[in-house]
Amino acid sequence: VIVLERISRVYGTGEIAVRALDGIDLTVRAGEFIAIMGPSGSGKSTAMNVIGCLDTPSSGNYRFMGVEVAGLTRDQRALLRRHYIGFVFQGYNLLPRTSALQNVELPLIYRGRGRAERQKAALEALARVGLESRAAHDPGRLSGGQQQRVAIARALVGAPKIMLADEPTGNLDTRTSVEIMEMLRGLNREGGLTIVMVTHEPDMARYADRLIWMVDGRIARDEPTPGI
Amino acid sequence: VIVLERISRVYGTGEIAVRALDGIDLTVRAGEFIAIMGPSGSGKSTAMNVIGCLDTPSSGNYRFMGVEVAGLTRDQRALLRRHYIGFVFQGYNLLPRTSALQNVELPLIYRGRGRAERQKAALEALARVGLESRAAHDPGRLSGGQQQRVAIARALVGAPKIMLADEPTGNLDTRTSVEIMEMLRGLNREGGLTIVMVTHEPDMARYADRLIWMVDGRIARDEPTPGI
Numbered sequence: 001v002i003v004l005e006r007i008s009r010v011y012g013t014g015e016i017a018v019r020a021l022d023g024i025d026l027t028v029r030a031g032e033f034i035a036i037m038g039p040s041g042s043g044k045s046t047a048m049n050v051i052g053c054l055d056t057p058s059s060g061n062y063r064f065m066g067v068e069v070a071g072l073t074r075d076q077r078a079l080l081r082r083h084y085i086g087f088v089f090q091g092y093n094l095l096p097r098t099s100a101l102q103n104v105e106l107p108l109i110y111r112g113r114g115r116a117e118r119q120k121a122a123l124e125a126l127a128r129v130g131l132e133s134r135a136a137h138d139p140g141r142l143s144g145g146q147q148q149r150v151a152i153a154r155a156l157v158g159a160p161k162i163m164l165a166d167e168p169t170g171n172l173d174t175r176t177s178v179e180i181m182e183m184l185r186g187l188n189r190e191g192g193l194t195i196v197m198v199t200h201e202p203d204m205a206r207y208a209d210r211l212i213w214m215v216d217g218r219i220a221r222d223e224p225t226p227g228i
Numbered sequence: 229v230i231v232l233e234r235i236s237r238v239y240g241t242g243e244i245a246v247r248a249l250d251g252i253d254l255t256v257r258a259g260e261f262i263a264i265m266g267p268s269g270s271g272k273s274t275a276m277n278v279i280g281c282l283d284t285p286s287s288g289n290y291r292f293m294g295v296e297v298a299g300l301t302r303d304q305r306a307l308l309r310r311h312y313i314g315f316v317f318q319g320y321n322l323l324p325r326t327s328a329l330q331n332v333e334l335p336l337i338y339r340g341r342g343r344a345e346r347q348k349a350a351l352e353a354l355a356r357v358g359l360e361s362r363a364a365h366d367p368g369r370l371s372g373g374q375q376q377r378v379a380i381a382r383a384l385v386g387a388p389k390i391m392l393a394d395e396p397t398g399n400l401d402t403r404t405s406v407e408i409m410e411m412l413r414g415l416n417r418e419g420g421l422t423i424v425m426v427t428h429e430p431d432m433a434r435y436a437d438r439l440i441w442m443v444d445g446r447i448a449r450d451e452p453t454p455g456i
C-alpha cells in the first residue's frame with residue numbers, strides 16, 4: 001500500500017545542502033504496524049511527510065495504493081490524504097482558539113458529514129483518548145499530553161485506512177501511553193488499520209510488528225520487533 | 229530557594245472549575261535536582277509555571293529565594309526570571325523565522341551583553357547540545373528534537389541559578405537524551421545548578437536525586453530516586 005523506491009529529499013544546494021533523506025527503499029503492506037526509530041535529525045519526520053503526501057521527494061518514486069504520487073496535482077494529493085490518511089504531527093498542529101471538539105471534527109467537515117453526525121463521532125473519538133471532559137477546551141487550556149491526545153483523536157475520527165503517527169506518546173505518561181498503544185493495536189488487529197509510527201521509546205515500538213531504524217537519512221535496519 | 233505553601237491554581241469558577249493545582253507544598257534547596265512525574269493533566273506544567281513566576285496561584289504562598297513573589301509587580305517578576313531562571317517549555321516556545329543562534333542569544337540580550345560576547349556564548353551553548361551545524365536554521369528548518377535542544381541551549385546560555393525543564397527529552401532519541409541528561413547532571417554536580425525537571429520517562433528521572441509524583445493537582449509522593 002506504500003512503496004518508496006530510492007527516495008531522497010535534499011534541502012538547499014551546494015555546500016550547505018542537507019540530505020534529510022538519502023535514498024530510502026520501503027514497502028508497507030496493508031494491515032502492517034511499523035515503528036520507525038533513530039537519532040534526532042535522522043529523517044524520520046521527513047519520511048513521514050513524504051509518505052503522507054505532504055512533501056515531494058527530490059528524487060525516487062512513491063506509489064501510494066498503486067498510484068504514482070508524483071503524477072498527482074496538489075488538489076489530488078489533498079483528496080488522497082483526506083480520504084485515506086490520519087496524521088498525528090510531531091507538533092500536533094491543532095487550530096488555536098478552536099475547541100478540542102471542533103479540532104477533532106475537522107476531517108469530517110472535509111468529508112461533508114452532517115453536523116450532528118460529526119459531533120457524535122468527534123465526541124466518541126475524544127472519549128477513546130480519555131478527553132470527553134475537555135471537549136470544549138481550546139489548545140491553550142489543555143495540557144501538553146491532552147493536546148497530543150486531541151491530535152490522535154483527530155487522526156482517527158474519519159476511520160482512515162492508514163495512520164501516520166509522529167511521536168504520538170512523546171508527551172504522555174507511561175500509563176496513558178500504554179492505553180493509547182493498546183487502542184492502536186486493537187485498531188490494527190481488528191480494524192485492519194495500517195500504522196506507521198515514529199517513536200523514540202523502545203517500549204512503545206514493541207507494539208509494532210516491524211522496526212525500521214533510520215540514521216542520516218537512510219534505513220539502517222528493517223526487522224521484526226520482539227513484540228509485547 | 230523555592231518554597232510553595234498550600235499553593236492552589238483554579239481555572240474558571242463554579243461547576244466547570246478546574247483545580248489544576250489543589251494545595252501543594254514543596255521546598256527545593258539550592259543545588260537539588262528534582263524530577264516531577266505524574267499522569268497527563270495532573271498539574272505538572274501548571275506547577276512549573278507558578279515556580280517560574282509565569283503564573284500567579286489562586287491561593288497559597290510562594291517564596292523564591294526568600295522573596296514573596298505575590299508582592300512583586302509584573303516587571304519585577306520578569307527581572308527575577310531573566311536573571312535567575314532558565315526555562316525549557318513543554319512546547320519550546322522558540323521565535324519563528326528566527327535562527328537557532330538568535331533564539332539562544334535572547335536571554336543574553338535581556339542582560340545587556342555585547343553582540344560578540346552573545347554570539348560566542350550562544351554558539352557554545354548550541355555546541356553543548358550538538359547543534360553548532362544548525363545555528364543558522366530557523367525552527368521551521370529544524371527537526372522536533374533539534375527544536376527541543378535549541379530550547380535547552382537557550383535555557384542554559386545565561387548560566388541561570390535555576391533550570392526549570394518541562395519534558396526536556398520528550399522528542400529525543402534515547403542516546404541524545406542520555407547525553408543531555410549527563411550534561412545536566414554535570415551542571416548540577418559541578419556547577420551547583422538547581423534543576424526541577426518534568427519527565428514521563430523513569431530512566432530520565434533517575435538522573436535526579438528526588439522524585440515528586442503528582443496526581444490530580446496534588447503531590448502524592450516525594451521521595452529519593454534510585455539514582456543512576
Ligand SMILES: Nc1ncnc2c1ncn2[C@@H]1O[C@H](COP(=O)(O)OP(=O)(O)OP(=O)(O)O)[C@@H](O)[C@H]1O
Nearest residue numbers: 141143144145146239248268269270271272273274
Ligand atoms: N487555561 C485553562 N483553563 C482551564 N483548564 C486548564 C487551563 N490550562 C490547563 N488546564 C487544565 O489544567 C490541568 C493541568 O494542566 P497541566 O498542563 O498542568 O497538566 P500536566 O500535568 O502538565 O499534563 P501533561 O503531562 O499532559 O503535560 C489539565 O487538566 C488542563 O486541562
Ligand SMILES: Nc1ncnc2c1ncn2[C@@H]1O[C@H](COP(=O)(O)OP(=O)(O)OP(=O)(O)O)[C@@H](O)[C@H]1O
Nearest residue numbers: 011020040041042043044045046369371372373374
Ligand atoms: N526546511 C529545511 N531546511 C533545511 N534543513 C532541514 C529542513 N527541514 C528539516 N531539515 C533538516 O533535515 C534533517 C531531518 O529532519 P527530520 O525532521 O526528518 O528529523 P527527525 O528524524 O524527525 O528528527 P527528530 O527525532 O528530532 O524529530 C534535520 O537534520 C533537519 O535539520
Ligand SMILES: [Mg+2]
Nearest residue numbers: 045090371372
Ligand atoms: Mg521528527
Ligand SMILES: [Mg+2]
Nearest residue numbers: 143144273318
Ligand atoms: Mg505538561
